Amino acid sequence: MKKIVISTGGGDAPGLNAVIYAVVHSCYRRGWEVYGSRSGYKGLLNLDELKRLSLEDVEEIYATGGTILGSTNKGNPFSMPVENLAGEIKIIDISDKIMNNFKRMGFDCHIAIGGDGSLEIAHRFSLKGMQVIGVPKTIDNDLEATDRTFGFDTAVSTATEALDKLHSTAKSHDRVMVVEVMGRDSGWIALYSGISGGADVILIPEIPFDMDAVCKKITDNELHGKDYAIVVVAEGASVKGGTVINKGEGELGRTELVLGGVGEWVAAEIRKRINKDTRSLVLGHLQRGGSPTTFDRLLALRFGAAAVRLVENGIFGHMVALSASSMVPVPLINAIKSRKKVDLTSDKVLTARDIGICLGDCF
Numbered sequence: 001m002k003k004i005v006i007s008t009g010g011g012d013a014p015g016l017n018a019v020i021y022a023v024v025h026s027c028y029r030r031g032w033e034v035y036g037s038r039s040g041y042k043g044l045l046n047l048d049e050l051k052r053l054s055l056e057d058v059e060e061i062y063a064t065g066g067t068i069l070g071s072t073n074k075g076n077p078f079s080m081p082v083e084n085l086a087g088e089i090k091i092i093d094i095s096d097k098i099m100n101n102f103k104r105m106g107f108d109c110h111i112a113i114g115g116d117g118s119l120e121i122a123h124r125f126s127l128k129g130m131q132v133i134g135v136p137k138t139i140d141n142d143l144e145a146t147d148r149t150f151g152f153d154t155a156v157s158t159a160t161e162a163l164d165k166l167h168s169t170a171k172s173h174d175r176v177m178v179v180e181v182m183g184r185d186s187g188w189i190a191l192y193s194g195i196s197g198g199a200d201v202i203l204i205p206e207i208p209f210d211m212d213a214v215c216k217k218i219t220d221n222e223l224h225g226k227d228y229a230i231v232v233v234a235e236g237a238s239v240k241g242g243t244v245i246n247k248g249e250g251e252l253g254r255t256e257l258v259l260g261g262v263g264e265w266v267a268a269e270i271r272k273r274i275n276k277d278t279r280s281l282v283l284g285h286l287q288r289g290g291s292p293t294t295f296d297r298l299l300a301l302r303f304g305a306a307a308v309r310l311v312e313n314g315i316f317g318h319m320v321a322l323s324a325s326s327m328v329p330v331p332l333i334n335a336i337k338s339r340k341k342v343d344l345t346s347d348k349v350l351t352a353r354d355i356g357i358c359l360g361d362c363f
Contacts, residue, residue, distance in 0.1 A: 002032040002108040004311065005050070008067040009040040009075070009118035013139050013151025014292035015300035016067040019113050021058045022304025028055055030312065035107070039070040040118070041077050044098045047105070062297060065290050073117070078124055099128055109311045113137050115149075116336050119319060123332040126317045133310050134319035134332055135303045139287055142186040145335040146321035150300040155182065155287040156192045162283055163197025163230060174227040176218060176270055176278040180263025182287050183234045185244075187342045189287070190234035195351060200229040201358045203266070205236035205244075206342045209360025214266070215273045217358035233266055235259040237360075302327055 004027055008016050020036070027034045034053045037043030043050040051057075051069075061068055074081075077095045084090060102110065109131045112122035115138035126132040136143045139155035159181050170177045183189040187204025194202035201217055203209045218229045236259055238244045245262040260282065267280035292300065299322065306320045306327035318329035342349065352359060 007037040009114040014154035015150035015296040017061040018300035019304040021062040022301040026308035040075040131316040141188040142339040144340040145330040153295040159193035160197045170228040178231045178267040178280040185236040194232035199232045201231040203237040208240040
């Protein structure tokens with residue numbers, strides 16, 4: 001009998017519970033035990049936060065958003081911020097304690113569900129001797145080693161539904177509506193939702209945009225009797241010759257900048273340049289919530305079941321990936337080495353241009 005521990009790390013995404021459901025059911029069919037580590041690695045740091053998962057614990061959770069185990073994006077065991085008695089913050093490495101608890105509990109494998117940050121941590125534990133299997137999770141769809149990540153389809157559906165609703169209010173008031181969506185430094189959510197939601201302009205990180213081109217598209221609309229416009233902006237988009245707009249430093253123990261604010265900046269520029277009534281909207285964490293779509297639900301279930309098959313076959317240090325409609329193992333080091341960008345020669349980009357959507361570089 002094997003003992004498996006599951007963790008969910010990083011930002012939440014629709015489909016996390018479906019992966020947990022598939023892992024638990026697949027393990028029980030094999031007579032294995034499954035434990036859940038709460039809030040990322042918290043359960044492996046403090047054994048009181050470990051929970052043995054039964055079939056009853058996961059009943060029907062495949063249809064719900066979030067994660068029953070909880071998640072965190074500030075719990076890197078290799079770089080943990082700790083406050084001492086003097087009130088000073090020090091960064092310490094607690095990975096050895098987690099490794100000791102993993103061995104003490106007799107776990108045969110850790111199934112780590114997460115994005116590039118969580119999978120990088122899993123890879124580092126793999127190098128320390130932990131038997132790890134990764135499952136790709138991110139609404140941004142920016143993991144290079146897999147064709148698709150679960151959570152992306154739901155996020156796109158949420159954004160598209162929002163755009164559909166904004167058309168009526170934009171048209172009623174002859175307004176320009178600027179909608180900022182997530183995606184970090186990849187434009188997948190903006191591109192997919194913008195095309196599907198009838199946007200006039202889509203601004204993605206892969207194409208630094210020119211505000212003259214954006215404003216020309218909006219004024220051209222008016223020449224053809226359309227007095228409103230929908231502009232979709234990825235949070236990592238940047239103006240040509242400029243830098244990415246951000247909100248400042250991240251939370252304690254995280255060095256990256258927090259993206260956000262580019263939608264408001266674009267809206268202000270449109271108002272200033274063409275004196276058009278313009279409003280901005282940030283969808284933000286709304287894109288992470290809700291029940292997973294049928295596509296994401298099925299994909300997450302497939303990922304979870306495939307991860308257990310890798311355990312059964314003794315294939316560790318790998319991530320389960322979707323490749324040409326099949327589930328395949330990919331070395332973790334390959335899964336985290338680069339982020340997937342929008343291919344500017346792809347059919348989707350060509351479709352956007354062919355149907356008249358401005359990508360910030362058209363005149």
